[in-house]
Amino acid sequence: MIIIRTIPELRTHLASFKHPAFVPTMGNLHDGHLALVRQSKPLGDVVVVSIFVNRLQFLPHEDFDTYPRTWEADCAALEAAGCDVVFAPSEKELYPEPQGFTIQPPSEIANILEGHFRPGFFVGVCTVVMKLFACVGPRVALFGKKDYQQFMVIRRMVRQFALPIEITGGTTLRAADGLALSSRNNYLKPADRLEAVQLSKTLNTMAQALRGGHTDILALEQEAMASLAARGWHPDYLAVRRAVDLQVPGAAEIATLAKSQGLVVLGAARIGSTRLIDNLEV
Numbered sequence: 001m002i003i004i005r006t007i008p009e010l011r012t013h014l015a016s017f018k019h020p021a022f023v024p025t026m027g028n029l030h031d032g033h034l035a036l037v038r039q040s041k042p043l044g045d046v047v048v049v050s051i052f053v054n055r056l057q058f059l060p061h062e063d064f065d066t067y068p069r070t071w072e073a074d075c076a077a078l079e080a081a082g083c084d085v086v087f088a089p090s091e092k093e094l095y096p097e098p099q100g101f102t103i104q105p106p107s108e109i110a111n112i113l114e115g116h117f118r119p120g121f122f123v124g125v126c127t128v129v130m131k132l133f134a135c136v137g138p139r140v141a142l143f144g145k146k147d148y149q150q151f152m153v154i155r156r157m158v159r160q161f162a163l164p165i166e167i168t169g170g171t172t173l174r175a176a177d178g179l180a181l182s183s184r185n186n187y188l189k190p191a192d193r194l195e196a197v198q199l200s201k202t203l204n205t206m207a208q209a210l211r212g213g214h215t216d217i218l219a220l221e222q223e224a225m226a227s228l229a230a231r232g233w234h235p236d237y238l239a240v241r242r243a244v245d246l247q248v249p250g251a252a253e254i255a256t257l258a259k260s261q262g263l264v265v266l267g268a269a270r271i272g273s274t275r276l277i278d279n280l281e282v
């Protein structure tokens with residue numbers, strides 16, 4: 001495994017490969033990232049993982065400065081998982097001048113859910129991903145489905161810009177109690193860690209209700225928000241959406257969609273000072 005820090009060096013190194021597989025990350029890697037690396041192995045002739053904490057996707061009050069940087073452990077884990085190239089540019093390398101050109105994703109998919117509560121988040125994500133794609137030139141890129149909306153936004157961006165890149169999703173990995181693996185789980189205090197599983201439990205309850213024929217999604221969402229709030233959470237949203245485009249399903253289609261994996265339930269909520277997100281495809 002080699003570590004590359006500049007764009008010219010990366011391009012020179014990758015010139016001899018035809019089919020790079022790419023996993024973009026912000027480091028602080030967990031088994032979910034490593035599963036993506038393993039999944040990418042048969043999909044390309046070289047596996048490239050980027051580690052770059054992207055300032056553009058953090059709001060001023062968010063955790064950019066404190067976002068865990070775990071370089072040594074990340075490199076050791078990537079090597080063991082079969083990564084060939086770690087691309088770890090500095091901020092100066094990736095953003096040598098203020099990034100005036102940005103990607104503005106369409107509001108109907110990017111200003112809802114995460115984008116509503118973190119304005120500008122998907123502009124930052126799309127801009128860095130587009131730039132990383134330009135550096136790596138991947139044929140396939142893998143994104144964890146825990147960030148379901150991010151996966152959808154990137155997939156649509158690639159389609160609309162006709163980029164010759166296949167976007168593949170990775171299944172969400174969970175701890176033994178059901179908590180979705182996330183870099184931000186490290187922030188949880190012990191008591192909050194015990195409570196954290198309630199987010200996935202609540203999403204499960206919603207999913208089961210939908211599978212059982214429940215069609216009043218507004219009531220379902222309100223009950224879910226109230227049940228988490230009663231346990232001391234601060235929920236941003238618990239929402240039932242169409243899996244294909246994240247829009248609110250029409251009343252007439254809910255039952256059919258629930259029977260054909262056409263729905264997704266998504267949630268974001270804060271426990272203590274940690275904001276967690278999760279989702280389940282129904």
Ligand code: PAF
Pocket residue numbers: 024025026052054057125128129147150
């Ligand atoms: O999911 C992430 O870790 C980030 O949003 C990504 C895709 C690496 C862009 O910075």
